[in-house]
Amino acid sequence: MPRSEYELYPDFQAEIDEIDRVGISDALLNKIIDKHAANRMYNWNLHKRYEVLDGEVPIFQRIPRFDEENPVNNKVNNDFFGEIVDFKTGYFAGKPAVYSYADTVESKEDTGGEEARDEASKALSDFVTRNNMYDVDMDITKFAAIAGYAGRMFYHDTDGNERCMALPSYETIVLSETSIMEPKYGIRYYKTIGLGGEEIWKAEFDDGKTIRFYEGFAGGLTEKPEKAMPNLFGFCAIQGIPNNSEMLGDVEKVMELIDAYDRTVSDENNEIDSFANAYMAFENVEMDDEEIRKGQRTGAFQYFSSGNQPGSIHFITKDINDAFVEHHLERLEENIYRFSKTPNMADENFSQNASGVAMKFKLTGLEAKCGMFQAKMITAGVYMFKLLAGCWAKKRIPCDPLQCYITFKRNFPVDLQNEAQAVSAIISSGMPKRIAFSQYSFVDDVEEVMQLIEEEKDDIPNLYTDTKEDQEDDPDKDEKPPEGSEDEEDVEE
Secondary structure (H helix, E strand, O other): OOHHHHOOOOHHHHHHHHHHHHHOHHHHHHHHHHHHHHHHHHHHHHHHHHHHOOOOOOOOOOOOOOOOOOOOOOOOOOOOHHHHHHHHHHHOOOOOEEEEEEHHHHHHHOOOHHHHHHHHHHHHHHHHHHHHHHHHHHHHHHHHHHHHHEEEEEEOOOOOOOOEEEHHHHHHHEOOOOOOOOEEEEEEEEEEEEEOOOEEEEEEEEOEEEEEEEEOOOOOEEEOHHHHOOOOOOOOOEEEEEEOOOOOOOHHHHHHHHHHHHHHHHHHHHHHHHOOOEEEEOOOOOHHHHEEEEEEEHHHOOEEEEEOOOOOEEEOOOOHHHHHHHHHHHHHHHHHOOOOOOOOOOOOOOOOOOOOHHHHHOHHHHHHOOOOOOHHHHHHHHHHHHHHHHHHHOOOOEEEEEEEEEEEOOOOOOHHHHHHHHHHHHOOOOOOHHHHHHHOOOOOOOOHHHHHHHHHHHHHHHHHHHHHHHHOOOOOOOOOOOOOOOOHHHHHH
């Protein structure tokens, strides 16, 4: 079922105003969590459907049409949900994003010189490596594709290093006056199980200055003042990243189509099972129950016709219209892929010999969807770099957040031959080589490539120049051959 208005992400402006006025309290925190409950539960169910849990896939809740002792009731799940989410995740985040600090005259000036720029670049590189941002970005993409948005939380480990982790939407509340990508206050709350099997709820509230911890039962969380700690980032460290402006998952618009597909396939399986368990009809036949049971055991019936009409034994079966069912399934499948903007890799048009241009054309819808999410990731990255720069400033590590960049590359099958031809054509047209080399899908840093080319030029000897210099250094280069030699005779001739 689609979301109700109540299940959309709530407006927390009134709660923000209250916190600004009097600060956070146990009652207000529980009120915020309760207001988020409907959105949380809907998103939770989407995650559990992605995991194909019994209670969350509608077809698994199907009841038999007839009240029989052993009813035929197949429940066949076709995991379009997982395929749509995984395809988008693999396509967008299947290749690691490149996190870089600009190496320009402006970046060096803004950072405080070349040495300061190198220090900032190293800090960023260490952060990316330490947190394996490839894995974090992958989880964020998947969580957002499932339920409409994902969370990202920053913290410090025991060594004082900046760390980062992805959060599912059902654990994340972001209070913002603009966008969840620019939080003013943040809450992470989650459920744990105690030693006695009891449910224990925990929460963290971050106002950009202090991180407060809460614990208790659902609707009755209370603060643990002894656990409070300062926020070393200087900004709220719980951030939200939306999948799109509507904060809807990639599958939500086609879930009814998927459910219809599951029902049709399940019904078809029921018909097949019913066919195998078809009823046997006896017409104008004299046969008692014992003879029927004997025939069932042996597989042969001996009977006598009743009256003047000839007797017969046959099965009662349904006439299944396979063509109608197959056409219906094909239409549902086509619409599922179409409206979710997911390419159907089983389509014959996705052949191995299809050109790169043709493949990209078929991925236009998916590329548009990923482009919208990329814009959100880059915007969220601006806040992340600001947060990190504020923390590094306390460690006397210079960093200009506006000089930090994220570059995403699609996980697309590469046709190197076509790329090489395109680059060659661009160079032949007179365009700068920097622009041409940027067209290579495997090139992340064009400046590095240009530098390597220059270094290789320096390593290659110039044969013409070297020969000329050798001649200039040769003291005997102008001397005539000895008298009487064959070389002298050749010269005279």
